[in-house]
Amino acid sequence: xxxxxxxxxxxxxxxxxxxxxxxxxxxxxLGVGKSTLGxxxxxxxxxxxxxxxxxxxxxxxxxxxxxxxxxxxxRDILKKGNAVLREPKIVRFAxxxxxxxxxxxxxxxxxxxxxxxxxxxxxxxxxxxxxxxxLKVLAHIxxxxxxxxxxxxxxxxxxxxxxxxxxxxxxxxxxxxxxxxIRPIRTRRHKVTTDSQHNLGxxxxxxxxxxxxxxxxxxxxxxxSYIWTTEGWLYLAVVIDLFSRRVVGWAVSDRMKKDLAIxxxxxxxxxxxxxxxxxxxxxxxxxxxSYDFQKKLQAHGLRPSMSxxxxxxxxxxxxxxxxxxxxxxxxxxxxxxxxxxxxxxxxYINGFYNPRRRHSYLGGISPLAFxxxxx
Numbered sequence: 001x002x003x004x005x006x007x008x009x010x011x012x013x014x015x016x017x018x019x020x021x022x023x024x025x026x027x028x029x030l031g032v033g034k035s036t037l038g039x040x041x042x043x044x045x046x047x048x049x050x051x052x053x054x055x056x057x058x059x060x061x062x063x064x065x066x067x068x069x070x071x072x073x074x075r076d077i078l079k080k081g082n083a084v085l086r087e088p089k090i091v092r093f094a095x096x097x098x099x100x101x102x103x104x105x106x107x108x109x110x111x112x113x114x115x116x117x118x119x120x121x122x123x124x125x126x127x128x129x130x131x132x133x134x135l136k137v138l139a140h141i142x143x144x145x146x147x148x149x150x151x152x153x154x155x156x157x158x159x160x161x162x163x164x165x166x167x168x169x170x171x172x173x174x175x176x177x178x179x180x181x182i183r184p185i186r187t188r189r190h191k192v193t194t195d196s197q198h199n200l201g202x203x204x205x206x207x208x209x210x211x212x213x214x215x216x217x218x219x220x221x222x223x224x225s226y227i228w229t230t231e232g233w234l235y236l237a238v239v240i241d242l243f244s245r246r247v248v249g250w251a252v253s254d255r256m257k258k259d260l261a262i263x264x265x266x267x268x269x270x271x272x273x274x275x276x277x278x279x280x281x282x283x284x285x286x287x288x289x290s291y292d293f294q295k296k297l298q299a300h301g302l303r304p305s306m307s308x309x310x311x312x313x314x315x316x317x318x319x320x321x322x323x324x325x326x327x328x329x330x331x332x333x334x335x336x337x338x339x340x341x342x343x344x345x346x347x348y349i350n351g352f353y354n355p356r357r358r359h360s361y362l363g364g365i366s367p368l369a370f371x372x373x374x375x
Contacts, residue, residue: 013044016037091179093114093118093119094179095108096112097123137161144161144164145157145182147356148352148356152358153183154170155170155360157177159358203305205306206303207279211316216243216371217243217275219243219279220240221240221281222249223282223315229335232338234335238322241367244362244371245361245367247353248267248268249265249267252345258290262292274302275301280305282305354366
C-alpha cells in the first residue's frame with residue numbers, strides 16, 4: 001500500500017474542496033479510494049485549509065492599503081510642491097525640509113526628484129547667512145499674509161516687509177512666496193446692478209475720467225454692488241473720497257431701492273461734513289437719478305456728476321474697491337445669512353481697508369495713513 005505524505009493529503013483535500021469536481025472524480029484522478037479521500041477530508045479541517053488563502057488575502061489587502069496611502073501621499077505632495085519641481089535642487093531641498101514633519105522625507109524626495117542622500121548632506125551643512133535671512137523673511141511673509149487676510153501679492157508684501165525694517169526686494173519675496181505656496185486668492189460671481197432704463201434726469205459728467213483730487217471732500221464717488229448669501233442677494237452702496245480712496249459712507253439692504261444709496265450718502269455727510277460744491281459722482285442708475293437722492297445732494301450743496309452711458313470705466317475707483325472687497329473677503333466662502341455678510345463687510349472696511357490696506361495709487365500706504373500724512 002502506497003504511503004502518501006502529509007503535503008499530498010492536504011493538497012488532495014484542497015482540490016476536493018475547491019475545484020468543484022466530484023469526490024469520485026478527484027479520487028480517481030489522484031489514484032486513491034473515495035473512502036480514503038473522505039478520511040483525509042475529515043482529518044484536515046476546512047478552516048486549516050483556508051487559513052493560508054485568508055492570510056494571503058490579508059497580506060494583499062495590506063499591500064493595497066499601503067499602495068493607496070503612498071499614492072495619496074504623493075498626490076498631496078505634488079499638489080503642494082508643484083511650483084518647485086522646476087526649481088534648482090537647493091530650492092527643492094528647502095521644500096523637503098519645510099514639510100518633513102508632514103510627510104516622510106523619502107516620499108518628498110521621490111516626488112521632487114531629489115535623492116534622500118543629497119537632502120541629508122544639504123541638511124547637515126551649517127545654515128548660510130542667505131538661508132537664515134530667507135527663514136526670517138518667510139516668517140514675516142506668513143505673518144503679513146495672515147494680517148492682510150491672504151490678499152497681498154508680491155508688490156504689497158514687499159512694501160509691508162520694508163516698512164517692518166527688512167531690506168528685501170520683490171524677487172526674493174516672490175521666490176519665497178512661490179516656494180511656499182503663498183498666493184492671493186481670487187474668484188468671481190457676476191450680477192447686473194445698474195438700472196439705467198428710466199426717464200429720470202441725468203447729470204453731466206463733471207469728472208470726465210479725472211479721479212484725482214487735491215484735498216479731501218473735493219470729489220466723492222458712489223456705486224452699488226451685491227453679495228450672494230444663502231438667504232438671497234445683499235446689496236451694498238458705498239461712498240468713496242477720491243482723494244484718499246477712503247470709504248466714508250456705506251449701507252446694505254436686501255433690496256436695491258433708492259433709500260440704500262441715500263443712507264450711504266447720509267453716513268458720508270455726517271462723517272465728513274463736506275463743503276459746498278463737493279462733486280458726487282455715480283453711474284446713471286435709477287437710485288442716483290431719483291428725485292429724493294438728487295434733493296439730498298442739493299440740500300447739502302453737493303454737485304451731481306454721472307458716468308457716460310455704458311461706460312463702466314467712468315467710475316473705476318469704486319469698481320476697484322468692490323473688486324478688492326469681493327476677492328479678499330466675500331468670494332472666499334459662502335454666507336449663510338445677510339447679517340453675517342454685513343458683519344464681514346463692516347470688519348473689512350473699518351478694520352482693514354481704511355486703516356491698513358496698502359494702495360498702489362497712494363504710494364503703498366493705507367487711506368487713513370495717506371490722510372494723516374497730508375493733514
